[in-house]
Amino acid sequence: MAAPGLSRAEFDALLRRAGLTTSETQRAELYAAWETLETLIARLRTPLIALEDEPAPIIDLEPGR
Amino acid sequence: MSGDFPTIAEAAALFAARKLSPVELTRACLDRIARLDGTLHSFLHLLPDQAMAAARAAEAAILRGESRGPLHGIPIGLKDIYETKGIPTTAHSRQLEHHVPAEDATCTRRLAEAGTVLLGKLATHEFAFGGPSFDLPWPPARNPWNPDHFTGGSSSGTGAAVAAGMVLGGMGSDTGGSIRLPAALCGIAGIKPSYGLVSRAGILPLAWSLDHAGPMAWTVEDCAILLQAVAGHDPRDPASARAPVPDFRADLDRGARGLRIGVLRQFHERDNPVNDATRRGIEEAVAFYRRDGAEISEVALPPLNDWRACALVILLAEGYAVHERFMRTSIEKYGELLRDRLVLGALISGADYVQAQRRRRVLCAELAAAMQGLDLLLTASVPAEAPRIDRVPKWGIIEQPNFTSAFNVAGYPALSLCTGYGEGGLPLAMQLIAKPFDEPTLFRAGHAYERAMNWRDRRPPLAARA
Numbered sequence: 001m002a003a004p005g006l007s008r009a010e011f012d013a014l015l016r017r018a019g020l021t022t023s024e025t026q027r028a029e030l031y032a033a034w035e036t037l038e039t040l041i042a043r044l045r046t047p048l049i050a051l052e053d054e055p056a057p058i059i060d061l062e063p064g065r
Numbered sequence: 066m067s068g069d070f071p072t073i074a075e076a077a078a079l080f081a082a083r084k085l086s087p088v089e090l091t092r093a094c095l096d097r098i099a100r101l102d103g104t105l106h107s108f109l110h111l112l113p114d115q116a117m118a119a120a121r122a123a124e125a126a127i128l129r130g131e132s133r134g135p136l137h138g139i140p141i142g143l144k145d146i147y148e149t150k151g152i153p154t155t156a157h158s159r160q161l162e163h164h165v166p167a168e169d170a171t172c173t174r175r176l177a178e179a180g181t182v183l184l185g186k187l188a189t190h191e192f193a194f195g196g197p198s199f200d201l202p203w204p205p206a207r208n209p210w211n212p213d214h215f216t217g218g219s220s221s222g223t224g225a226a227v228a229a230g231m232v233l234g235g236m237g238s239d240t241g242g243s244i245r246l247p248a249a250l251c252g253i254a255g256i257k258p259s260y261g262l263v264s265r266a267g268i269l270p271l272a273w274s275l276d277h278a279g280p281m282a283w284t285v286e287d288c289a290i291l292l293q294a295v296a297g298h299d300p301r302d303p304a305s306a307r308a309p310v311p312d313f314r315a316d317l318d319r320g321a322r323g324l325r326i327g328v329l330r331q332f333h334e335r336d337n338p339v340n341d342a343t344r345r346g347i348e349e350a351v352a353f354y355r356r357d358g359a360e361i362s363e364v365a366l367p368p369l370n371d372w373r374a375c376a377l378v379i380l381l382a383e384g385y386a387v388h389e390r391f392m393r394t395s396i397e398k399y400g401e402l403l404r405d406r407l408v409l410g411a412l413i414s415g416a417d418y419v420q421a422q423r424r425r426r427v428l429c430a431e432l433a434a435a436m437q438g439l440d441l442l443l444t445a446s447v448p449a450e451a452p453r454i455d456r457v458p459k460w461g462i463i464e465q466p467n468f469t470s471a472f473n474v475a476g477y478p479a480l481s482l483c484t485g486y487g488e489g490g491l492p493l494a495m496q497l498i499a500k501p502f503d504e505p506t507l508f509r510a511g512h513a514y515e516r517a518m519n520w521r522d523r524r525p526p527l528a529a530r531a
Contacts, residue, residue, distance in 0.1 A: 030409065
């Protein structure tokens with residue numbers, strides 16, 4: 001779960017779980033970028049989406065809608 | 066026609082009148098490539114022999130009275146994520162450096178059937194997402210208006226090659242703006258069509274639910290001609306729509322009278338303020354549409370950052386899924402930019418992705434409501450002229466909202482076109498957005514503006530000298 005405020009240790013653990021090879025320098029930079037991304041991820045949950053709202057994995061467009 | 070640079074529509078008319086031949090035009094493009102592309106790096110794979118053979122065949126057919134239409138004999142290029150049978154398709158990446166497809170992408174095939182002359186495969190940001198990168202087997206494309214500057218991406222080679230007149234048109238792909246951004250920064254026209262209108266079968270994916278294929282050309286009319294050739298249902302693409310394909314040029318000359326245009330100043334004045342030159346260009350376009358009889362109003366949408374969050378999370382998660390195998394088995398083959406961006410995708414949770422798709426539905430509903438009673442939206446394509454290529458920030462896609470990805474999230478058709486020239490002679494641009502599958506209105510409005518201005522008379526000085 002990408003909760004806001006992921007610690008560096010949690011971040012490193014997630015990277016290990018993904019099975020990716022990264023250097024310490026790379027991880028430090030990625031963590032800084034992740035902090036920015038986290039603020040955007042938080043926007044997805046604010047304001048709350050209605051419980052019944054379904055996802056839109058496939059767009060069903062209608063001409064002229 | 067501006068000098069030695071006919072548009073597709075003009076070249077087709079000249080072919081029909083026997084005043085220009087496909088062989089002459091193809092040779093002129095190849096000569097220009099020979100002179101310029103050592104600086105611009107827009108081609109990854111050039112196909113001179115194949116192109117000349119195709120041009121000779123087109124010329125013979127046209128002389129026999131067997132023209133296939135306005136694209137017959139027209140030199141084009143394809144972004145190097147479009148699969149081409151027997152021709153390398155690398156995605157500008159070491160991962161696919163030796164990849165030679167066994168089949169054509171549907172778009173590749175349809176353009177060949179229309180009689181186009183394929184000059185070669187064009188530079189891209191690595192897999193349409195990592196660039197501009199300097200650690201790949203090929204250098205990044207350069208902006209013909211000033212080679213020290215960025216082309217925009219990811220359809221960087223198509224933008225550069227069209228602007229410099231090395232091809233008359235080409236194809237790009239657009240997942241968050243990758244047609245419209247290079248179109249804007251290179252001073253050409255580029256359309257991201259409605260989601261589902263153009264098949265992505267055989268085009269290397271970035272993020273399936275955001276990926277669109279579309280044309281880029283010097284003029285809006287040429288984009289319409291190219292789109293006509295590639296649009297239409299394709300059972301090989303699961304997202305392909307069964308919508309009818311209209312005549313995209315039928316309304317071109319109707320002008321803007323009666324069009325209802327909502328100006329989205331909230332995006333380009335508040336959420337991500339553009340520079341003065343860009344804002345002036347947009348306001349002059351608004352003034353043109355008002356003079357030409359359009360109804361102008363102001364419209365508002367959810368903040369750019371809401372669209373950006375939704376687009377980024379979906380793009381990163383789907384993009385990582387596309388690349389997971391390479392990321393785990395040959396991560397060292399990626400350039401730094403793409404590798405690091407994709408790593409972030411590995412960290413997005415399943416819940417994050419689903420929340421982004423749920424938010425997407427809400428945002429789409431708000432856009433549909435805002436467009437009730439409107440035909441078009443108008444906003445910026447980019448916030449300013451092209452920056453220097455060595456000053457493009459690595460994490461800009463995360464740190465700065467753009468004006469384009471909202472319409473990938475929604476799947477609405479969007480067109481970028483030139484609104485003049487700013488500091489240092491670099492192009493300015495605006496973006497028009499229409500309702501789903503209403504590309505004819507987009508082309509109508511874009512063409513009306515383009516015909517009223519003289520921006521299409523000017524080519525990059527470097528190309529004009531060549």
